[in-house]
Amino acid sequence: MSAALFVAAAIANSFLMLRGRALRRYFAVAMGGVLVFAFLALVVRPLQIEVDSYLALVTLGVLIVAACWAFVALSPAEDVRWSATRAALAAGVLYLAIIPLMLRTPIDGDEPYYVLITESMVRDHDLDLANQYRDLAHSATGRTDLRPQLGDPVGPHQELYSRHEPFLPLLLIPGYLLGGLGGAIATIAIFGALLARSTVRFFEDEGIDDATARALFPLIALGPPIVFYSARIWPEVPAAFFLVEAVRGLRQRRAARWVPSLFALVLLKLRFLLIAIALLARALRSRTHAVIAAAIIGIPLLLALLISGSATNVHALRELIPGTPSTMVRGLFGLMLDGTAGILFQAPVYVLSLFALVHWRSMPAGFRYGMSAALLYLIYLVPRSEWHGGWSPPLRYIVVLMPILALGCAAMWQRVSASTIAVIAAWTIVLVAHGLTYPWRLFHIANGENFVGETLSTIWHSDFSRLFPSFIRVNFAAYVASASLIAALGVWAGFSRPAKAGPHTIAPLGMTLLLALAFIFGRRPAARIEFEDAHLIHRGGELYPQEFQVQRFMFRGGWILHAGDSVSVLALGGPSRLQYGAAQPAILQIGTQAYALPSTGNRTETARVVIARNGRTEIRCLSGTIFLDRMDHE
Numbered sequence: 001m002s003a004a005l006f007v008a009a010a011i012a013n014s015f016l017m018l019r020g021r022a023l024r025r026y027f028a029v030a031m032g033g034v035l036v037f038a039f040l041a042l043v044v045r046p047l048q049i050e051v052d053s054y055l056a057l058v059t060l061g062v063l064i065v066a067a068c069w070a071f072v073a074l075s076p077a078e079d080v081r082w083s084a085t086r087a088a089l090a091a092g093v094l095y096l097a098i099i100p101l102m103l104r105t106p107i108d109g110d111e112p113y114y115v116l117i118t119e120s121m122v123r124d125h126d127l128d129l130a131n132q133y134r135d136l137a138h139s140a141t142g143r144t145d146l147r148p149q150l151g152d153p154v155g156p157h158q159e160l161y162s163r164h165e166p167f168l169p170l171l172l173i174p175g176y177l178l179g180g181l182g183g184a185i186a187t188i189a190i191f192g193a194l195l196a197r198s199t200v201r202f203f204e205d206e207g208i209d210d211a212t213a214r215a216l217f218p219l220i221a222l223g224p225p226i227v228f229y230s231a232r233i234w235p236e237v238p239a240a241f242f243l244v245e246a247v248r249g250l251r252q253r254r255a256a257r258w259v260p261s262l263f264a265l266v267l268l269k270l271r272f273l274l275i276a277i278a279l280l281a282r283a284l285r286s287r288t289h290a291v292i293a294a295a296i297i298g299i300p301l302l303l304a305l306l307i308s309g310s311a312t313n314v315h316a317l318r319e320l321i322p323g324t325p326s327t328m329v330r331g332l333f334g335l336m337l338d339g340t341a342g343i344l345f346q347a348p349v350y351v352l353s354l355f356a357l358v359h360w361r362s363m364p365a366g367f368r369y370g371m372s373a374a375l376l377y378l379i380y381l382v383p384r385s386e387w388h389g390g391w392s393p394p395l396r397y398i399v400v401l402m403p404i405l406a407l408g409c410a411a412m413w414q415r416v417s418a419s420t421i422a423v424i425a426a427w428t429i430v431l432v433a434h435g436l437t438y439p440w441r442l443f444h445i446a447n448g449e450n451f452v453g454e455t456l457s458t459i460w461h462s463d464f465s466r467l468f469p470s471f472i473r474v475n476f477a478a479y480v481a482s483a484s485l486i487a488a489l490g491v492w493a494g495f496s497r498p499a500k501a502g503p504h505t506i507a508p509l510g511m512t513l514l515l516a517l518a519f520i521f522g523r524r525p526a527a528r529i530e531f532e533d534a535h536l537i538h539r540g541g542e543l544y545p546q547e548f549q550v551q552r553f554m555f556r557g558g559w560i561l562h563a564g565d566s567v568s569v570l571a572l573g574g575p576s577r578l579q580y581g582a583a584q585p586a587i588l589q590i591g592t593q594a595y596a597l598p599s600t601g602n603r604t605e606t607a608r609v610v611i612a613r614n615g616r617t618e619i620r621c622l623s624g625t626i627f628l629d630r631m632d633h634e
Helices: 002-017 020-047 053-074 084-102 111-123 130-134 167-205 210-221 236-252 255-268 270-283 287-308 325-337 348-357 365-381 396-415 418-437 451-460 476-493 508-522
Strands: 528-530 537-539 542-544 558-562 566-571 574-581 586-590 593-597 605-611 615-623 625-633
Touching: 002 020, 002 053, 002 084, 020 053, 053 210, 053 418, 084 167, 084 210, 084 418, 111 130, 111 167, 167 210, 167 236, 167 255, 167 396, 210 348, 210 396, 210 418, 236 255, 236 270, 236 365, 236 396, 255 270, 255 287, 270 287, 270 365, 325 476, 348 396, 348 418, 348 476, 365 396, 558 566, 558 615, 566 625, 586 605, 586 625, 593 605, 615 625
Parallel strands: none
Antiparallel strands: 528 625, 537 566, 542 558, 558 625, 566 615, 574 605, 574 625, 586 593, 586 615
């Protein structure tokens, strides 16, 4: 039913955005797609081909949406009903339809805690969650396993407070009262629609033409990460709305717009204070502005002090100290290129904003204004380990910046080749269909694999994940991708002709060849084996650390084997270094050779082992218990 509702919402988009010949042609295409879908459904049943019908139906809905917006982008202006408000309504209809898809599984990460705060405000008229934890069976969260998060503030009389700021739960109250959990998420969807409208208006303010806005809109508003955060309970989408309104207000010198927007931004999350400080530094023109700035900065700190006993809540001032150069570089390139949590693989259209940075002087003033304000925020967040694996959908920390990045994309749009746009659009469609069908997979476990690598690895039992750059556990692909990006940016910096071609043009034939070579290489044994990865065949044992381990990204992941358990792996023949941990001595059999491995205590040690030949190898624990971290071919 939820998938069918989404398909209906997808069709409704066409009535909002198209008319005349474009609408008729769109319906011919949409109906043709439905007929093809029905035909394939009839064909696969007698052939007994196993197909996920839910995935197929959601994918059909995504393709119907894509077709509608392709007509919006390519049709003559007289056949398109284009305005910022109409585009926002179309996006809002889809966001609301997506909510039932997202609720296939209970809300997760920080989401249930925001709902608990809302329930405490409504029922107890306070922020003490002690009553909520005692009565989780009657909570709209659907989570009876909730406990206070690590480091949550505790009051003098054992009050249990959440680390999360109460402003978002306050905004959720009307929706929660009207519709419980669904109503609370609908509030975020409304903010998503407001963000869509403000982004289009931002484009108009900065001189972006309607044709570019129409082409980019679906990739921005209906693509990742915005589409996922607009149907989940996180502060990121409201924050993005308030930021773009603050920037618009500051650019237009309209205090009635930027003052409340900037104040709301900081109230949503204390870390957004870093952006506000940079914006306020440029806004100070009088004593009145100085008083306003002091209030915007001081009131959220005072509220945090009153609630948690600390003006910085659970954060320490030492967190503001910049990270080491190595962590800064790793975090920066991870943000751009990581297969699990990077822009290139999780929100590909925003790669264009990276190329906008190298043409800084020719970019719209709003882009330069917003990105300058984000610099302090990025310096603080880039080195953090959570960047690569907090329990949240990808790119959470920069969702707030997406309208600014989108403006950079719009400024570069006329320089992008048609083949590159096709690749970006196709990959965006795949990401959206996957995320809407399997929303729980958006919450990754920070093991360095993305869903494509995991899927291919599971099917073929060989390590396809190593083909994707990982900055969670840095691999060779990460170095190649980093060098390639630096080279591409360097070439693009010298390419200024605004034509529909460029040094980053991707020829379809070259892309096909690259995929074929990747498939051939992915089927071969890997030089490094990570024992928690999907390509291994695990027969017994357990994942370490457990999937829901708090701050899992801080642990060395692997697999624990007990006596009788084994793993089967495709490995290179010859000597290898096995990294393992064992509280007591253990015996491990690799192929036909047994190895008596001494205890390592609380550390991991390295043992030299020999793989008999290239191919599939069985690793079995004969006695004791052993933690296998990884194995590197010499």
